[in-house]
Amino acid sequence: xxxxxxxxxxAFELLVKKYQQKIYWQIRRMLNEHENSNDVMQNVFIxxxxxxxxxxxxxxxxxxxYRIVANETLTFIEQQKRRSALPLENEDGExxxxxxxxxxxQSDTWFDGxxxxxxxxxxISTLPEKQRIVFTMKYFEEITYxxxxxxxxxxxxxxxxxxxxxxxxxxxxxxxx
Amino acid sequence: MSMNHDELIPDNEKLEIVAPTLFGLxxxxxxxxxxxxxxxxxxxxxxxxxxxxxxxxxxxxxVDVAPDFLTRVLQLLLRPGLxxxxxxxxxxxxxxxxxxxxxSADHAMTASLNDEQLKQSLQSLxxxxxxxxxxxxxxxxxEEQLLPGAQENVDNKNVLDKETTNSILNEMDEGTLSDAxx
Numbered sequence: 001x002x003x004x005x006x007x008x009x010x011a012f013e014l015l016v017k018k019y020q021q022k023i024y025w026q027i028r029r030m031l032n033e034h035e036n037s038n039d040v041m042q043n044v045f046i047x048x049x050x051x052x053x054x055x056x057x058x059x060x061x062x063x064x065x066y067r068i069v070a071n072e073t074l075t076f077i078e079q080q081k082r083r084s085a086l087p088l089e090n091e092d093g094e095x096x097x098x099x100x101x102x103x104x105x106q107s108d109t110w111f112d113g114x115x116x117x118x119x120x121x122x123x124i125s126t127l128p129e130k131q132r133i134v135f136t137m138k139y140f141e142e143i144t145y146x147x148x149x150x151x152x153x154x155x156x157x158x159x160x161x162x163x164x165x166x167x168x169x170x171x172x173x174x175x176x177x
Numbered sequence: 178m179s180m181n182h183d184e185l186i187p188d189n190e191k192l193e194i195v196a197p198t199l200f201g202l203x204x205x206x207x208x209x210x211x212x213x214x215x216x217x218x219x220x221x222x223x224x225x226x227x228x229x230x231x232x233x234x235x236x237x238x239x240v241d242v243a244p245d246f247l248t249r250v251l252q253l254l255l256r257p258g259l260x261x262x263x264x265x266x267x268x269x270x271x272x273x274x275x276x277x278x279x280x281s282a283d284h285a286m287t288a289s290l291n292d293e294q295l296k297q298s299l300q301s302l303x304x305x306x307x308x309x310x311x312x313x314x315x316x317x318x319x320e321e322q323l324l325p326g327a328q329e330n331v332d333n334k335n336v337l338d339k340e341t342t343n344s345i346l347n348e349m350d351e352g353t354l355s356d357a358x359x
Contacts, residue, residue, distance in 0.1 A: 009223060016219040024215070025206050034210060045222050046229065113207025120202060140204055164195075171196035 012052070016045055019062070022141070023069055029136045030073055032101070032121060034110050036080075044072050059150065066143075066151045070133055077129040094126045098173060101125040116174065123173035127166050134159055135166035 023044060028037040047068050055064060101122035105111045113121065124132060133152070137143045138159075145156045152159070193200045299307075 013219045013223060016222060020215055020218055024210075028206065028208055032208075034208070038214075041218075042222060042225065046226060049226050110209045111207060112209045116198075116202060117207035120199070121207065139199075167192065167196045167199060171199050174196075174198040 012049055015048070019065060020045075023065070026066075026069055026136060026141060027073055029121075029124065029140055030132050031076065032105060032111075032125060033108070036076065040072050040076050044068050047072065063147065063150050066137075070152055073133065074129050077132070081129075094169075097126045098122050119174050119176075120170065123170045126173070127169060130154075131162045131166040131169075134162040135170070138163050139167075 020041070024037060024041050027040050027044075028034070031037050031040065044065075048065060051064075051068070055061070102118060105113075105118055105121055111118070111121075124135065127135060130152075134148065137148055137151075138145075143151070145159050148154070148159050149156050154162075
């Protein structure tokens with residue numbers, strides 16, 4: 001359908017321009033670093049290009065695109081986690097990850113936030129990857145639970161619970177002296 | 178003691194109560210991007226996709242090359258000018274191969290005859306044929322190999338012992354012996 005159009009490259013370019021900023025910030029909020037975010041976004045759009053031929057508009061285009069974003073970002077985080085030696089299962093592990101993220105963001109020339117923003121981004125990075133994606137979609141993008149359920153293939157109840165746990169944990173780090 | 182889960186779920190209107198610090202934050206991204214990053218992203222992406230498509234095409238061409246090559250070789254071999262020499266060459270090859278095959282079959286048959294079969298074959302041959310064969314190839318026989326076998330095959334009943342020979346010689350008169358000698 002899409003590739004059969006007269007100028008598929010031109011149509012795709014318009015689609016990229018429409019969605020690139022939303023997708024980029026969604027990924028960047030979860031990964032923090034520009035280079036990683038750029039790589040993941042490239043992969044997302046390549047998957048979109050390759051998959052557009054089979055896209056049958058059974059779901060909304062943006063739902064389908066966000067599903068690709070979620071999958072690619074989760075895959076990247078899992079790969080990164082396998083390479084990292086830091087434990088994430090207990091509170092000490094979360095604290096270590098939080099402190100590491102604070103240091104990393106402070107030395108990042110592309111970070112442009114104040115202290116509370118620094119804490120927020122560092123806290124987001126301590127979340128388990130599924131909670132992280134639910135939190136960024138709900139808090140920043142304000143996607144409804146029903147839409148998220150379609151994107152992530154998870155029940156609304158489970159999404160609400162994930163968001164609740166994420167919010168509580170982030171609030172803990174934000175209020176921590 | 179346990180609370181209703183829905184009461185804890187922070188929809189954005191409840192977020193102020195559950196997480197007041199988070200609720201009060203600005204949602205603008207606290208990050209910078211390289212200059213003109215978004216302006217140039219789509220063109221870089223399309224370049225990468227184009228390179229990817231070329232790689233896929235190249236891989237497809239590489240896969241298709243092998244059948245094309247075989248077809249071309251067959252077409253070349255079946256050209257009228259080349260057909261006659263090629264058929265001659267193939268026929269020659271078949272002839273040489275079948276000759277070698279026959280020789281090896283003969284050798285295999287000879288090698289498979291055991292001593293018993295050989296004896297039976299020789300016994301069925303007529304004496305005249307054996308005699309003629311031996312006369313014809315007399316130079317090629319090795320006496321040292323033939324004589325022991327001949328000694329063994331002599332019928333001892335027909336051989337005179339020493340005593341009988343002497344008595345016969347004594348009965349002969351000297352004149353007869355002299356005539357026989359000269």
